[in-house]
Amino acid sequence: MHPAYSVILFTTASGAGYGLLALVSLLALLGVIPPERWLGVALFGIAFFLVTLGLLSSTFHLGRPERAWRAFSQWRSSWLSREGVIAAFTYIPAGLFALGWVVFGNISPPWNIAGWLTCLCAIATVWCTGMIYASLKTIPQWHQPLVAPLYLFLAVASGGVLLNMVLRLFDRPADIAGGIALAGLAGAFLTKFLYWRSIDTASDTHTAEQATGLGTFGKVRQLEPPHSQPNYVMREMGFTVARKHAVRLRFLAVLFGFVLPIAATTFVLALDASVGLSIATSVLAFTSMAIGMIIERWLFFAEARHVVTLYYGAQTA
Amino acid sequence: MQPEVATSEPIGDEIKTTTCYMCACRCGIKVHLKDGAVKYIEGNRDHPVNRGVLCGKGAAGIMQHNSPARLSSPLLRVGPRGSGEFREISWEEALKTASQWLGEVRDRDPRKMAFFTGRDQSQSLTGFWAIQYGTPNYAAHGGFCSVNMAAAGLYTFGGAFWEFGDPDWEHTRYFMMFGVAEDHASNPIKIGIGKLKNKGAKFVAVNPVRTGYTAIADEWVGIRPGTDGLFVAALIHELIKAQKIDIDYQVRYTNAPWLVIKNEGGADDGLFARDDQGNPLAYDKNKKQLVNAMSGDIAPALSGEFELSNGCKAVPALQLLIERYASEEYAPGAVAEETGVPADDIRRIAAELAHAAFEEEVVLDVPWTDWAGRKHDKMIGRPVSMHAMRGISAHSNGFHTCRLIHILQILLGSIDCPGGFRYKSPYPKQTPPWLKPFGKAGQVAPREPLGGPHLGFPTGPEDLLVDDNNQPQRIDKAFSWDAPLAAHGMMHMVIANAAKGDPYPIDVLFMYMANMGWNSSMNVPDTLENLTAKDPKTGEYKIPKIIYSDAYYSETVPYADLILPDTTYLERWDCISLLDRPISEADGPADSIRQPVTEPDRDVRPFQEVLIDLGVRLGLPGFVNEDGNAKYPGGYPDYIVNHERKPGMGPLAGWRGENGESFGKGKPNPDQLKKYIENGCFWFHELEPNQRYFKHANKHYLDFAVDMGFRLSPTPVVFQLYLETLQKFRLAAAGHGTAVPPEKHRKRIKTYFDPLPFWYPPMEGEMLESEDFPLYAITQRPMHMYHSWGSQNAWLRQITAQNRLYMNRLRAEELGISDDDWVWISSHVGRVRAQVMTMDGVNPDTVWTWNAIGKRKGAWMLDEDAPESTRGFLLNHLISELLPERGGGYRYSNSDPVTGQAAWYDLRIKIEKVSGKVTQETSPMFEPVGTPLDIDMPDVLRFGAQFKDPDENAGKRK
Amino acid sequence: MTMLPEKTDKKLGLVIDLDICVGCQACVTSCKEWNTSGYSAPLTDIDPYGADPHGTWLNRVHGYEAGEGREGRTVHFPRSCLHCEEPACVTVCPTGASYKREEDGIVLVNPDTCIGCKLCSWACPYGAREYDYAEGVMKKCTLCVDRIYNDTIPEEDRIPACVRACPTSARHFGDLGDPESDVSKLVAKREGYDLMPEMGYKPVNKYLPPRPARDGRSSAGAPARLSEPQHTQPGTGTTSTADKFFAWADTVLSR
Numbered sequence A: 001m002h003p004a005y006s007v008i009l010f011t012t013a014s015g016a017g018y019g020l021l022a023l024v025s026l027l028a029l030l031g032v033i034p035p036e037r038w039l040g041v042a043l044f045g046i047a048f049f050l051v052t053l054g055l056l057s058s059t060f061h062l063g064r065p066e067r068a069w070r071a072f073s074q075w076r077s078s079w080l081s082r083e084g085v086i087a088a089f090t091y092i093p094a095g096l097f098a099l100g101w102v103v104f105g106n107i108s109p110p111w112n113i114a115g116w117l118t119c120l121c122a123i124a125t126v127w128c129t130g131m132i133y134a135s136l137k138t139i140p141q142w143h144q145p146l147v148a149p150l151y152l153f154l155a156v157a158s159g160g161v162l163l164n165m166v167l168r169l170f171d172r173p174a175d176i177a178g179g180i181a182l183a184g185l186a187g188a189f190l191t192k193f194l195y196w197r198s199i200d201t202a203s204d205t206h207t208a209e210q211a212t213g214l215g216t217f218g219k220v221r222q223l224e225p226p227h228s229q230p231n232y233v234m235r236e237m238g239f240t241v242a243r244k245h246a247v248r249l250r251f252l253a254v255l256f257g258f259v260l261p262i263a264a265t266t267f268v269l270a271l272d273a274s275v276g277l278s279i280a281t282s283v284l285a286f287t288s289m290a291i292g293m294i295i296e297r298w299l300f301f302a303e304a305r306h307v308v309t310l311y312y313g314a315q316t317a
Numbered sequence B: 001m002q003p004e005v006a007t008s009e010p011i012g013d014e015i016k017t018t019t020c021y022m023c024a025c026r027c028g029i030k031v032h033l034k035d036g037a038v039k040y041i042e043g044n045r046d047h048p049v050n051r052g053v054l055c056g057k058g059a060a061g062i063m064q065h066n067s068p069a070r071l072s073s074p075l076l077r078v079g080p081r082g083s084g085e086f087r088e089i090s091w092e093e094a095l096k097t098a099s100q101w102l103g104e105v106r107d108r109d110p111r112k113m114a115f116f117t118g119r120d121q122s123q124s125l126t127g128f129w130a131i132q133y134g135t136p137n138y139a140a141h142g143g144f145c146s147v148n149m150a151a152a153g154l155y156t157f158g159g160a161f162w163e164f165g166d167p168d169w170e171h172t173r174y175f176m177m178f179g180v181a182e183d184h185a186s187n188p189i190k191i192g193i194g195k196l197k198n199k200g201a202k203f204v205a206v207n208p209v210r211t212g213y214t215a216i217a218d219e220w221v222g223i224r225p226g227t228d229g230l231f232v233a234a235l236i237h238e239l240i241k242a243q244k245i246d247i248d249y250q251v252r253y254t255n256a257p258w259l260v261i262k263n264e265g266g267a268d269d270g271l272f273a274r275d276d277q278g279n280p281l282a283y284d285k286n287k288k289q290l291v292n293a294m295s296g297d298i299a300p301a302l303s304g305e306f307e308l309s310n311g312c313k314a315v316p317a318l319q320l321l322i323e324r325y326a327s328e329e330y331a332p333g334a335v336a337e338e339t340g341v342p343a344d345d346i347r348r349i350a351a352e353l354a355h356a357a358f359e360e361e362v363v364l365d366v367p368w369t370d371w372a373g374r375k376h377d378k379m380i381g382r383p384v385s386m387h388a389m390r391g392i393s394a395h396s397n398g399f400h401t402c403r404l405i406h407i408l409q410i411l412l413g414s415i416d417c418p419g420g421f422r423y424k425s426p427y428p429k430q431t432p433p434w435l436k437p438f439g440k441a442g443q444v445a446p447r448e449p450l451g452g453p454h455l456g457f458p459t460g461p462e463d464l465l466v467d468d469n470n471q472p473q474r475i476d477k478a479f480s481w482d483a484p485l486a487a488h489g490m491m492h493m494v495i496a497n498a499a500k501g502d503p504y505p506i507d508v509l510f511m512y513m514a515n516m517g518w519n520s521s522m523n524v525p526d527t528l529e530n531l532t533a534k535d536p537k538t539g540e541y542k543i544p545k546i547i548y549s550d551a552y553y554s555e556t557v558p559y560a561d562l563i564l565p566d567t568t569y570l571e572r573w574d575c576i577s578l579l580d581r582p583i584s585e586a587d588g589p590a591d592s593i594r595q596p597v598t599e600p601d602r603d604v605r606p607f608q609e610v611l612i613d614l615g616v617r618l619g620l621p622g623f624v625n626e627d628g629n630a631k632y633p634g635g636y637p638d639y640i641v642n643h644e645r646k647p648g649m650g651p652l653a654g655w656r657g658e659n660g661e662s663f664g665k666g667k668p669n670p671d672q673l674k675k676y677i678e679n680g681c682f683w684f685h686e687l688e689p690n691q692r693y694f695k696h697a698n699k700h701y702l703d704f705a706v707d708m709g710f711r712l713s714p715t716p717v718v719f720q721l722y723l724e725t726l727q728k729f730r731l732a733a734a735g736h737g738t739a740v741p742p743e744k745h746r747k748r749i750k751t752y753f754d755p756l757p758f759w760y761p762p763m764e765g766e767m768l769e770s771e772d773f774p775l776y777a778i779t780q781r782p783m784h785m786y787h788s789w790g791s792q793n794a795w796l797r798q799i800t801a802q803n804r805l806y807m808n809r810l811r812a813e814e815l816g817i818s819d820d821d822w823v824w825i826s827s828h829v830g831r832v833r834a835q836v837m838t839m840d841g842v843n844p845d846t847v848w849t850w851n852a853i854g855k856r857k858g859a860w861m862l863d864e865d866a867p868e869s870t871r872g873f874l875l876n877h878l879i880s881e882l883l884p885e886r887g888g889g890y891r892y893s894n895s896d897p898v899t900g901q902a903a904w905y906d907l908r909i910k911i912e913k914v915s916g917k918v919t920q921e922t923s924p925m926f927e928p929v930g931t932p933l934d935i936d937m938p939d940v941l942r943f944g945a946q947f948k949d950p951d952e953n954a955g956k957r958k
Numbered sequence C: 001m002t003m004l005p006e007k008t009d010k011k012l013g014l015v016i017d018l019d020i021c022v023g024c025q026a027c028v029t030s031c032k033e034w035n036t037s038g039y040s041a042p043l044t045d046i047d048p049y050g051a052d053p054h055g056t057w058l059n060r061v062h063g064y065e066a067g068e069g070r071e072g073r074t075v076h077f078p079r080s081c082l083h084c085e086e087p088a089c090v091t092v093c094p095t096g097a098s099y100k101r102e103e104d105g106i107v108l109v110n111p112d113t114c115i116g117c118k119l120c121s122w123a124c125p126y127g128a129r130e131y132d133y134a135e136g137v138m139k140k141c142t143l144c145v146d147r148i149y150n151d152t153i154p155e156e157d158r159i160p161a162c163v164r165a166c167p168t169s170a171r172h173f174g175d176l177g178d179p180e181s182d183v184s185k186l187v188a189k190r191e192g193y194d195l196m197p198e199m200g201y202k203p204v205n206k207y208l209p210p211r212p213a214r215d216g217r218s219s220a221g222a223p224a225r226l227s228e229p230q231h232t233q234p235g236t237g238t239t240s241t242a243d244k245f246f247a248w249a250d251t252v253l254s255r
């Protein structure tokens, strides 16, 4: 699949944003994070920024952004619509919760209802994002039970690393936040590892012979594509990444997305370093994670092979 | 809620019928117009050619009509040739200039004007014009297209594959197709193949490449190029051995019983024995005497040796034929290796042919009467049909190979019988048609029309257009000893000969609708050189003046001096005449017109109008009255209606007579065009059931053909198994008679003018060391492109904007070549860099590509980095117009030695993978041509939007 | 309206005969020609005269080779929307622009409400949806909905443009939901098949497989080779093929 930058930005930014929202509301409700005004401003500001950036960038991807509102209508069948609906809806509880926190300095009942809702909606949004991909039978690399959890873990991990960083910046370190970040990272790493193993070992389920129904004659090969320059279908769905390239990128994704953030976060948690050093380290963790996420997401697209390529010369998909 | 969809929008506000010209098939179309603009084109269901269907090109006609490469006004060259620097001029200036150039030559020496036309369908007008002008140098593109097949057919059975006949799609049980990718009868063949496959008939395709029609054949015979003759001869061999020949048919319709004189060394050796009236003789077994072979009621001997009155011996023609093909030389086992077709397959196919012909007889309960008045209560058919085209014709052995195919058909009894191959009117003609070429030395004089048509069918050396010194009289050397039966001229030689002044220089080259500076010339680099070569003494171009009519900015336009821009096919009158290459069907004659469905928005004129105008300005007899006034003041429509070739016979056969009461012959009808338009722009006369088969010998058909003016007499057509005409040339080569070839031509004439067809290897290969050039290279027409025209079409070029060199996967592996690799393709004249695609369905010794996709940079208004120019390539750069140099002797043209047909597919090449750093671009890369057109090229085309929203301007020219 | 209708009254669709498709592209350009000024107008072309020409087409023809050697075939393979019964291209659509019609099963995109998110094209296994870059909306085969019910054109022409144009008659149109329809009978007779049935989209369009080759592996009712009969006239004792041939010819002619 063609890795469109708007979609990469959308999914990574909104993933981190919703992850952050979910963790902030949860940990605040559990009393781990103090509902201090400026901390709230920062956390909600960053979360809203990321979420909004993601949503906006997803509309850049649209051919008719001015009609984007129509996407809220088909929640009964469409994961994309559901995602849109919940994503947009999340602004309400999240806004109320932020209001209680930042303006009234209050997150106890009834504000806490908004908090719990924020947490739930954020998680649901990320789940929907994952399901958009996971529900596509046409792309075996996505049509996997691991995909939605992966999105969730990555959201928790990136949200956690981000939260950890902000807390450090405000000098309100919370080991639990760090722990959650670590757990998210580890979970995401594990899921991603399993995901890669799964797509690497899965034998392709679809073949050019099936796609054309011509297997009775033998192996099917493309002789002439219907057009000598690539068409939309090939531009959008015919993108492939060379195996060698993919391996290198996976390494970088793991290094930046998991290894460095885990190491940095562990370092911060385990060692009683100076404030300056732990801030620097958590910033490093976040930056590295962001780079890693973008590579991971690029690969998520680039390594996905659509069955339609079977009509355009691919032997299997 | 489900939205409401408007499902009943009218297509447009007006429908006009006309004839498609996205190719030469000439289907009937209905053009839907909205506010005067062409919106939608569909097939005309009533039309006999396409019965409503359309092809890939026809449905893309709108984009041709709106092409940005359309010329927009007459142009006069100002820069050097090839630069594309022109000055726009008025029509008055253009016509004045042209008539000055042409008139001056006509007054001095009309030979010095050569008029050659390409893909046009106005040959009856252009030919007539050239006769009136008086030059011997006129021809259309037939000489490089398929004249050897046309001639083989016309000399053998008075018809031809080409457009002159069709398989009986309805009844055939076994259909063999040789070397066809698309052909002129584009839609009819598709309709027919679809039909016969659904009827369960067997379809065998003989073709080195398995694509297109061949792809859907029930059996693919992946023959090695140029060896069909051997394959067919082996089939004949098998049939003879098994005595599976329709012997009655041979007696009834062929010259099988005609006695051939055996008089070795004599001046009559190999000629038919004739009586005093010139009738051929046969030996009657009952009467036990020599009889007129043409009388209806004889019992002729088919074998044996008989004594003639002069004491010479003679044998029936069939005996010679049977002896030749019974020879083990043509046994399946003997030809298997050369042809690449396993002997068992040849044997089986022969058995299948015999089975279909003799066990699956088709019987129609239609009584008919033969030429001799004998009544037959049924039409009995041998349902085997064949079709062949450039896979046969584009080889130097195509004439004889095609004759072999016809002989196979005849031996099976399958010409014009139910289920067989059927003639289309005006065919059958006599074998050959009674038409001799004009243009001998004495027939050409200043300001005088030529006494008759340029193109015809010589029946002996005396008909050649050579002077007393055997010098060719035509610039293309057609009808000379180089190519005696060049019945369609040799357009591929004109530019090279003119530049060399061989046989003489010319002053004006006048061309119409032929992209001779690119895809229709052999050896493009040399052709461009010839077009720009200057005489060092005078500094003048060696071809001093070139006038050209094109409708688009093709590669040839920049090489001409004066451009007469034509309209598109939707903007003019045209006439598809029975005097020309007609659109008839096997069930009856047909002709048609084009009417302008919309007005040109540019300063262009239909070429026919221009030609008539020039005719008037030059005062050509056929175009002016005694008083010098225009004979057809109404221009081309006036000519179509009122011109009479012979009394009562004009360009159109339908609705003749003052009130449109007759057809075929009749007075001009002032309302004729109106009648055509009312009828969908065509006329079709369905033959009576008893006229539809055995037209070569069917009394009712022959009488009808005489009435229509198709034939001069109702005498039957006798199939010429043994072709005496060729023997006459052979005798001349042996020194007999008055017209004798010069020494240097004798051996060649002796070899190739064999009255019985034989197979010889394609000539280019024979003259090269085959190890140096081990592969055969051929082209195929893509069904969705017409020669060079398609690439300017925004829709069609999206389908194919670049061509690949296709080669056999296993062979490629041996050479270390795989998909997408770039290779050098080298022939004895040059090399081309191209990108490879491997495939399974191609003969291992063959490589091929799509024809005419490669484009010169700057032509056709395509961007210079268009894939057509950067990656598209032509094989033409590698095809020599002359045979390889050997021993420094005379270099014949790279053509069929009998007919002068260009031997495009004899090309032998070798392939090497490009080593080192690979330039992902084709080579040779010629300088871009400049363009005189000033057009804003659209980045996005939104055709169709304007019909929804009239303010919209769908990328139309400014 | 991206919930699929429970059932459709008809299942209109195409039947494509791979045995006689010659790959002529008539269905491709006639589809383009009709639809560029029809329901989906315009079908935009980008860089039409430049280095990278591409555009929106609702029907395309592929060329494949299947098998090798004697078993091998070249197959032309037209591909357009199959108007699936369970098409995820519809259910994934967030706007309802993509929908399946209840009355005839035609799958359409509403060009006025599509936001161009392209998700439907990801969900289609058959590559039948093409995004119009210039218009910003998704386009696809409409089954010529603006022809087949169009009472401003003659009844016999109320068939899709591609079917109307196809010169070999490789394309058929009809109600595949009605077992008695011509198309259903054709599919039954020729063992028409679904593309990628394992995807579960239940395509309505059917493909008729190429018929098996009839070369050396199957007989056309004829023997594998002809035998050489003996026709020796009494007393002549001839042996050569030509002599035997004429001996035979004589008997035939004197019958």
Ligand SMILES: Nc1nc2c(c(=O)[nH]1)N[C@H]1C(S)=C(S)[C@@H](COP(=O)(O)OP(=O)(O)OC[C@H]3O[C@@H](n4cnc5c(=O)[nH]c(N)nc54)[C@H](O)[C@@H]3O)O[C@H]1N2
Residues within 6 Å of the ligand: B023, B024, B145, B146, B178, B179, B180, B181, B182, B183, B184, B185, B186, B206, B207, B208, B209, B223, B224, B225, B226, B227, B228, B388, B389, B390, B391, B392, B395, B778, B779, B780, B781, B782, B783, B784, B785, B786, B787, B848, B905
């Ligand atoms: N779409 C389209 N239609 C056209 C044209 C066009 O440009 N485009 N051009 C028109 C013109 S001018 C002409 S002359 C006709 C020509 O019509 P075709 O004869 O169909 O033309 P080609 O494409 O040259 O096809 C020649 C075929 O012969 C095969 N072949 C080559 N060598 C041999 C051989 O030695 N033996 C055998 N058995 N086969 C061989 C090639 O593989 C190819 O399939 O088409 C006309 N129709």
Ligand SMILES: Nc1nc2c(c(=O)[nH]1)N[C@H]1C(S)=C(S)[C@@H](COP(=O)(O)OP(=O)(O)OC[C@H]3O[C@@H](n4cnc5c(=O)[nH]c(N)nc54)[C@H](O)[C@@H]3O)O[C@H]1N2
Residues within 6 Å of the ligand: B118, B119, B141, B144, B145, B146, B390, B512, B513, B514, B515, B516, B519, B520, B521, B549, B550, B551, B552, B553, B554, B555, B556, B566, B567, B568, B569, B607, B779, B780, B786, B787, B788, B789, B851, B852, B875, B876, B904
């Ligand atoms: N390698 C290779 N070369 C071949 C062949 C091959 O098979 N292989 N085939 C050969 C054969 S058989 C043929 S017939 C030739 C064909 O070759 P050409 O006769 O050169 O045919 P086109 O390329 O179609 O060029 C015709 C010219 O007519 C112009 N034209 C189009 N429409 C109109 C119009 O309405 N009016 C006017 N005045 N001009 C118009 C076009 O713009 C173009 O410049 O090619 C030959 N060349």
Ligand code: SF4
Residues within 6 Å of the ligand: B020, B021, B022, B023, B024, B025, B026, B027, B050, B053, B054, B055, B056, B057, B058, B059, B186, B187
């Ligand atoms: S075959 Fe196609 S291009 Fe040729 S005349 Fe017919 S519809 Fe037009």
Ligand code: SF4
Residues within 6 Å of the ligand: C020, C021, C022, C023, C024, C025, C026, C027, C028, C061, C076, C078, C165, C166, C167, C168, C169, C170, C171
């Ligand atoms: S029009 Fe018919 S024969 Fe031509 S490509 Fe389409 S389906 Fe095949």
Ligand code: SF4
Residues within 6 Å of the ligand: C080, C081, C082, C083, C084, C087, C088, C089, C090, C107, C123, C124, C125, C126, C127, C128, C129, C140, C201
């Ligand atoms: S073919 Fe594709 S676009 Fe058409 S209905 Fe099926 S899934 Fe949808």
Ligand code: SF4
Residues within 6 Å of the ligand: C092, C093, C094, C095, C096, C097, C098, C109, C113, C114, C115, C116, C117, C118, C119, C120, C121, C137, C138
């Ligand atoms: S591109 Fe249009 S039709 Fe397709 S899913 Fe998006 S909104 Fe629906």
Ligand code: SF4
Residues within 6 Å of the ligand: C030, C031, C032, C034, C035, C058, C059, C080, C081, C140, C141, C142, C143, C144, C160, C161, C162, C163
């Ligand atoms: S049914 Fe209409 S829209 Fe669909 S492929 Fe055929 S012509 Fe195109």
Ligand SMILES: [Mo]
Residues within 6 Å of the ligand: B144, B145, B146
């Ligand atoms: Mo031709």
